[in-house]
Amino acid sequence: MYVAVKGGEAAIANAHKMLADRRRGDRSLPAITVEQLVEQLGLAVDRVMAEASLYAPALAALAVKQARGDMIEAIFLLRAYRTTLPRFGASRPLETGEMVAERRVSATYKDLPGGQVLGPTFDYTHRLLDPELAADAPVDPAPAREHEGEPLTRVSDILAHEDLIERAFTGDPDQMPEEPSGDLTREPMEFPMPRDLRLQALARGDEGFLLALGYSTQRGYGRTHPFAGEIRIGEVEVEMDVPELGFAVALGRIRVTECQMVNQFAGSAKLAPQFTRGYGLVFGQSERKAMAMALVDRSLRAGELGEDRVAPAQDEEFVISHADNVQATGFVEHLKLPHYVDFQAELDLVRRLRAEFEAARAGKDDATAREAAE
């Protein structure tokens, strides 16, 4: 007798118990606290916040812990929570020029007002494993910087004085994007997509995917001649207009990374030669993501700037449809769900085609044998 497999419910419950056990690991070691993750694995927490589109360090850290360090799983957990939150309004645009920058570098100028500020960077570290870190050696406090806390002039503003770079919005003033900007997570996605939605999709897109696409533009697949005009990391104030009060109220401060790429543009019949921009803005500290985002943003503007669209990174539908790692992982991994009904249908077809193939070959063999006999 064949007994149909029952008890899926018990199997699922047991699997989840096993997951909880493996997550906790060796019970003789102390459990990691959410606070420890926020403080000591801050960049992991930042990535989860960025790609989940939710600025909530403690919740993101909880997600990292719950996901056993699987970043995409953690992003997924935080997003599923984010969906259930009520929206009570949209903030005013962030004024990144007012940022209290912890880091600000520009590759286009040797020096500029406020100077180059390296900040907490891995750059110029020699990538040698540090045994002292394993032993929890005491760490000196960071030295204080001169003029700390003063806003730094943005490189794009310096260039804008001479009209050498496009304004933040170059088009017809009547076409100025509406505020608040669109929200992909609340509206159906349709192509072609306005730039605000595209930037949102990139900001929550997979870091690895954007990195690879950005890299591809540097290797010639839709080259954009970029310069890292400026990268800045620091805290900015989030403000919201409250109609009842008639003025903006500060909601708090968030840490963001902003990258402005300055790209060559020869000009067209309508536009004088001018530098163009690619823009990247990411929650937390993630230069890699912000830079990759800026490269891809600029590439996706090919149509708007009258450039030929020849490379994957310039193809809006391709890039935006595949940038979301929670969607991608869900669909790739759904292949492990049962598909035996469809497989049965394919089995049936392949068996039939094979039978017909064999019959045809046998017929041909017979014919050849007959010819040979004659």
Next chain:
Amino acid sequence: MSASTGMSQDLASYNFAYLDEQTKRMIRRAILKAIAIPGYQVPFASREMPMPYGWGTGGVQVTASIIGPDDTLKVIDQGADDTTNAVSIRAFFQKVANVAVTTRTRDASIIQTRHRIPEEKLTEGQVLVYQVPIPEPLRFLEPRETETRKMHALEEYGLMHVKLYEDIARHGHIATTYAYPVLVAGRYVMDPSPTPKFDNPKMDMSEALQLFGAGREKRIYAIPPHTKVVSLDFEDHPFEIQHFDEPCALCAAEGVYLDEVILDDRGGRMFVCSDTDHCEERRAAGHRGRLSAEEAYTGREDAIRETAR
């Protein structure tokens, strides 16, 4: 806020059937539009659900938007109520909506399905909710949404017919066995989701409302009751469904879709109903197949050897 306190209360409070009422309203509007234009894919603002994309988030959102406290829900995957993902989705609705659930097709007011249509004829008042991975029937002929929407708008379906014709030229048959395209109400070519083509005729003039939800792709479409649904074919190569050479080994049903179950590593196999509820009901009514319980205990070895031959 300390990380461990305060969080747990916030996380626990969900609305009936998980989605907030605004979201349900938005999805219901999309459903109404879909019913008004049979087979047309309506874009909707798909939400992120607490289960992965590709695992039924579209179907779950549709079900969550139409389900009420008086509904009785059945969830199947591959025709079976006990496959893990069906168990998981059913448990989700029990948890967030506390609705009655059933495995009996006849008793269900809403049936959420992946890859099958129940064997039993659905009746007026029932709703069949399909989980859809790729809603666009033209996707594998033209990957761009901007293009395929144009093709639908212009009723330009020649490409699909060329594809089916090429199958015939190459294989002598139309080589599409599941997700077989259909023409709905004489207007839109539609993907029936990856059900085997065996199930296609059940969609035609069905008394039940059929709703299709694609969460990742953010599309909803529908077949209202009593709507003509035609599987694409050619006059000289008419549409055909799969036929099985033997009846179900457990309930002896014929003319139903069967799963091939491997019994050993020597080629032994049996064919049983894919629709587990249908099979159980038939057995309860006294139907017996070759390998059903009573005969099996005595003749199992013989039966397996016979099947292997």
